[in-house]
Amino acid sequence: MRRTIRFLASLLAVLGLTVGLSACGNPSLAAQDVLQADRKSQTMTWGVRADIRLFGLLDTRDNQIKGFEIDLAKAITKQILGPKGRAKFVQVTSATRMPMLENGDVDAIMATVTKTPERAKMVAFSSTYFNAGQSLLVKKGSSIKNIHDLNAQHGTILGVVGANSVEKALAIAPQAKGLQLTDYAQAMTALKSGQGQALTTDNGILYGLSLQNPGYVVTGGTFVAEPYGIAMAKQQQPLKRAVDQALVTLRQDGEYQRLINKWFHNVKGFDYEEAAHQ
Structure with a gap:
């Protein structure tokens, strides 16, 4: 029995030394x-x-x-x-x-x-x-001119997963609804298909989307500062x-x-x- 205990103790010591040496030889990414x-x-x-x-x-x-x-x-x-x-x-x-x-x-x-x-x-x-600001992208001629219009009309605000734009917009327009898509391409498709009345994110991104989609314009000014x-x-x-x-x-x-x-x-x-x- 004593031999078994001594053997296990030695084995654990060797294993501990091996793990320690391994950790020293391959430091974690954080280090x-x-x-x-x-x-x-x-x-x-x-x-x-x-x-x-x-x-x-x-x-x-x-x-x-x-x-x-x-x-x-x-x-x-x-x-x-x-x-x-x-x-x-x-x-x-x-x-x-x-x-x-x-x-x-x-x-x-x-x-x-x-x-x-x-x-x-x-x-x-x-x-x-880059000092951006959160704004809205809407279809030309839309009745949505700013974030308060979305609130008054109980509209749907589109955004992307992983960003915090929709949450910030809903804090200002609590009567509106939010829908988040995987990326901006899908969010733009949702806007065009009428799943939402406005797409919200930083104005720098929205300017790029407006260049790609001439029928859509940036509106509403900037209602949240978005420094990159x-x-x-x-x-x-x-x-x-x-x-x-x-x-x-x-x-x-x-x-x-x-x-x-x-x-x-x-x-x-x-x-x-x-x-x-x-």
Whole structure:
């Protein structure tokens, strides 16, 4: 019996040592320095949208994602890693972007993520790189002119899963109803089919949708501030500092303004000064 007990104790000790050595040899993602790893690989992995015109949209002609956020991510990458630095892009949605960051599938997320106190508890945000505001997209000639009309008419507000736009709109228009779809393509289809009277999200996204769908217009002004920030894991403070410094440099040398002009110059009613405000 004593031999059996001694054998089990020895076995448990060996197993504990093995687990300890394994943990030391393969630290968890939370303990890794992403900035240091990126500098070694000369690659930074970004979570981006591929379904939002102007910010990040997949071009089916060459299978490349293109937009303001894509170009800005490339510029930040080169600021941090040098001229040979490479930006790698991974497609995310409103619903998947935070889990993918938490799982370590991406180093940082630049995907029209609004900086909110609730999200700031979970992730580290960069300084604001685009100052958006929540608005409405409606069919031309619609009786819906603002969020209060939706409330008065008990209308249905469309949005996407993973964003918080519908919840914010319903807080202002409690008599309205909300319907959330998987992505903006489905939300736009729902708007066209009459499942809702208005689609709500940040005005930057809505401007892109209005360009794609000429029969629809942005209306109602902005009823909620929606500042966009680059999201990183809480513990990755060296990366956050590097990203913030890169944004400062890009603003100072004019590259940021050049990219804003490149992507939004033909958007009717676009306020450059407001969008660029930090």
